[in-house]
Amino acid sequence: MNNVQEESLRDQKKNRRRLQILEIARGIIATKGLRSLKVRDVAEAAGCSVGSVYNEFGDFDGVILTVNRETVQALTARLRGVPAEDPVRQLYGLAETYLEFFAEHANLLRSLFEHRMEDDRPYPDDILQMVMDAFALMHPPLVRLLPDADDVKIALLSRTLFSAVHGIISLGLEERMVAVPPQMLRQQVEQFIDAHLVGLGIVPPR
Amino acid sequence: MNNVQEESLRDQKKNRRRLQILEIARGIIATKGLRSLKVRDVAEAAGCSVGSVYNEFGDFDGVILTVNRETVQALTARLRGVPAEDPVRQLYGLAETYLEFFAEHANLLRSLFEHRMEDDRPYPDDILQMVMDAFALMHPPLVRLLPDADDVKIALLSRTLFSAVHGIISLGLEERMVAVPPQMLRQQVEQFIDAHLVGLGIVPPR
DNA sequence: ATTCTTCTTGAACATTGTTCATTTTCGAGC
DNA sequence: GCTCGAAAATGAACAATGTTCAAGAAGAAT
DSSP, X not given: OOOSOOOOHHHHHHXXXXXXXXXXXXXXXXHHOGGGOOHHHHHHHHTSOHHHHHHHHSSHHHHHHHHHHHHHHHHHHHHHTSOOSSHHHHHHXXXXXXXXXXXXXXXXXXXXXXXXXXXXXXXXHHHHHHHHHHHHTTHHHHHHHOTTSOHHHHHHHHHHHHHHHHHHHHHHHOTTTTOOOHHHXXXXXXXXXXXXXXXXXXXXXX | OOOSOOOOHHHHHHHHHHHHHHHHHHHHHHHHOGGGOOHHHHHHHHTSOHHHHHHHHSSHHHHHHHHHHXXXXXXXXXXXXXXOSSHHHHHHHHHHHHHHHHHHTHHHHHXXXXXXXXXXXXOOHHHHHHHHHHHGGGHHXXXXXXXXXXHHHHHHXXXXXXXXXXXXXXXXXXXXXXXXXXXXXXXXXXXXXXXXXXXXXXXXXX
């Protein structure tokens, strides 16, 4: 009995096309924003019919959600790369990395956080879970810094910090709103964390 | 010479309809979200043709932007109502009021912050200015608390704090993401400000 | 080679934003 | 009041875009 998954010619083509569609969709979202993503454009660029896009992803939301899924995966991978020796440094590193990633892929992250489903269908659970997992990357350093805090408190705190940093970055990069230059934004985020760590009693005031 | 603006019957009808259209659009956005707002629904509910909506607002974005304009005005009015005797209390009050307002009008605020214009037309300046004015409500208490800080520093700090609180609240109320119960969210915001004010040296650690 | 299954296609449809020639309404001058 | 010109309202037609599906093409199985 052969356990190796033989990939038929059919599956090969299918997979290749699937990846191609995603790449094209991601490119359009990243450069021109989610609102500019059109089925026909994607189909044409991928050299297939609109029907095939539907065949592969169910509906157009399916394409968007798959791109979003990959976005949060890429983000998490980047965040996992932050060194963990010093917990304080790690927290700064996480924020800084989030800022970098957001600045590089602003439209992709907006798609992740702002996309509303048609009707009121629920957002897929697995994506929500992945976002939570990203949140959770702050748990270990926080636990090391606040050994007396219980899990619930840590979970709350990490979510609060993540949300706060997310707010600073997403509004800061919103060119239409304020357009903070990235370098200044970085400083802004740093000072924010400075103050907050002092406030939590994690770091002595300078 | 008569300075009183005579309102012709024509203008009366026009104004009444304009208000009616806005009311209906606001209602739909508030209850079903921006994505569910359709010209034909609005026109039908207002008892007029779609053409009249365009006649009055130019395009559909015009309706949305007018609703957004009124949302930020209502928000600012609410924030202005926060007592200003004690600057620390005022900061807490501003955050708490923002939370209340956001919880009451989540979809309206999302429309304000997330709506993207067609093509890449710029977001109207006057709305951006109003949002900045809302930010600026934190200036006076911050100046009182940090008398040695210069204006730029104050402006940066107020924007940072606003954005951070906005992030905590908007993600916190995003039922699909995390769904923090409002009461817990309130506590979360409070603790956040606690820590930050301590970190800024404004309030002694407890 | 034949048959069966599955995928692909793209025309047709549905929904929704937008335009504009026509009609209606209003106000002004008589 | 009546008439006429300007302004507004209308809604059918158009345009853009998501969605479906019957028919055909392509691959797999025998």
